[in-house]
Amino acid sequence: MHMIWSAIGSEGRSRFSMAERLRSSIEPAAAAFAGIMVAVTALPVLMSQPNETSVAGAGGVGSVPAPMTSETLLAGYGGVTHTHASDVRFTKPGITDLTAHGVEWIGRPFKSPIYYGLRAMHWPATGRLGGMLDFTHAKAISVREQAVRFTGTRNGKPADGTVTNDATFRHLEFSHGHNMLTLNGLLSLGNLTPALRPYVGGGFGVSLPHTEVQFRDEAKRTYEYQITGPVGQVLAGIEIRLPRVSIIAEYKLSLAPYWVPLSARDGSKGNAFIDYWAQISSWLRGEAPENGNLRTNLVTHHAIVGIGYRIEAAAPSVADR
Numbered sequence: 001m002h003m004i005w006s007a008i009g010s011e012g013r014s015r016f017s018m019a020e021r022l023r024s025s026i027e028p029a030a031a032a033f034a035g036i037m038v039a040v041t042a043l044p045v046l047m048s049q050p051n052e053t054s055v056a057g058a059g060g061v062g063s064v065p066a067p068m069t070s071e072t073l074l075a076g077y078g079g080v081t082h083t084h085a086s087d088v089r090f091t092k093p094g095i096t097d098l099t100a101h102g103v104e105w106i107g108r109p110f111k112s113p114i115y116y117g118l119r120a121m122h123w124p125a126t127g128r129l130g131g132m133l134d135f136t137h138a139k140a141i142s143v144r145e146q147a148v149r150f151t152g153t154r155n156g157k158p159a160d161g162t163v164t165n166d167a168t169f170r171h172l173e174f175s176h177g178h179n180m181l182t183l184n185g186l187l188s189l190g191n192l193t194p195a196l197r198p199y200v201g202g203g204f205g206v207s208l209p210h211t212e213v214q215f216r217d218e219a220k221r222t223y224e225y226q227i228t229g230p231v232g233q234v235l236a237g238i239e240i241r242l243p244r245v246s247i248i249a250e251y252k253l254s255l256a257p258y259w260v261p262l263s264a265r266d267g268s269k270g271n272a273f274i275d276y277w278a279q280i281s282s283w284l285r286g287e288a289p290e291n292g293n294l295r296t297n298l299v300t301h302h303a304i305v306g307i308g309y310r311i312e313a314a315a316p317s318v319a320d321r
């Protein structure tokens with residue numbers, strides 16, 4: 001243990017700059033968003049969607065409102081993230097209570113597996129309230145070069161000190177990934193033009209990360225998909241409406257309190273449902289995780305751009321009722 005805490009030495013690698021990582025994450029998103037907004041400046045004229053139609057009435061030809069439609073948007077998206085530094089606490093009753101303070105995380109959104117999301121957004125025929133089922137695959141990977149302050153005990157021994165993540169852990173990451181499944185409410189802010197519809201929303205769901213954690217002196221790693229607790233998010237975006245297709249540009253903020261069982265299982269290597277069932281089975285049997293638990297709170301900013309296909313359904317007209 002002493003070797004782990006003294007491993008930093010005089011040759012410790014330089015720390016990542018938080019400002020540089022934040023700037024490198026946000027600049028591509030800002031450029032993409034600006035490009036989309038410039039590209040659609042002409043859309044209000046080109047893509048105008050009338051809400052009235054001419055029909056023949058008993059007294060002649062007149063103009064009456066067209067039947068309102070409900071619609072569902074099936075979309076995929078990509079983007080960039082920034083996750084705030086967080087304290088990471090490792091516990092095993094009577095043996096370990098160790099905290100790594102201010103661990104910094106990176107997202108690597110364009111390195112496989114890339115950042116992506118899938119969603120279904122539904123807007124009823126009347127009113128401004130809608131709903132959304134949203135799945136997000138992000139990543140949270142500890143910065144290996146960071147020198148981290150540790151306090152507490154591990155394996156029954158004091159473990160205070162400052163040491164790099166690389167010298168302490170073989171793995172400390174959620175790289176396949178920092179996954180979230182949420183059910184959200186949406187509020188349309190009305191159409192700025194027939195082609196532009198801003199919206200806001202928020203919701204709750206469950207965190208479904210792929211955990212990869214192992215201290216350097218541990219024989220087994222935890223490497224599996226897991227259920228680690230609730231997640232919440234708030235969001236604001238704009239929908240750019242083309243014929244049958246919509247482009248979305250959005251910012252969202254997520255909060256995921258993780259309670260990670262360090263099971264020491266080298267999971268199914270790809271089948272999430274097998275891993276989830278193994279975890280649930282352990283819960284039902286009352287088994288304690290072999291390597292204890294990890295707790296942290298991941299607060300993540302997301303800047304996303306996506307495209308989707310609209311499925312529309314006309315509401316029943318008065319004559320049909």
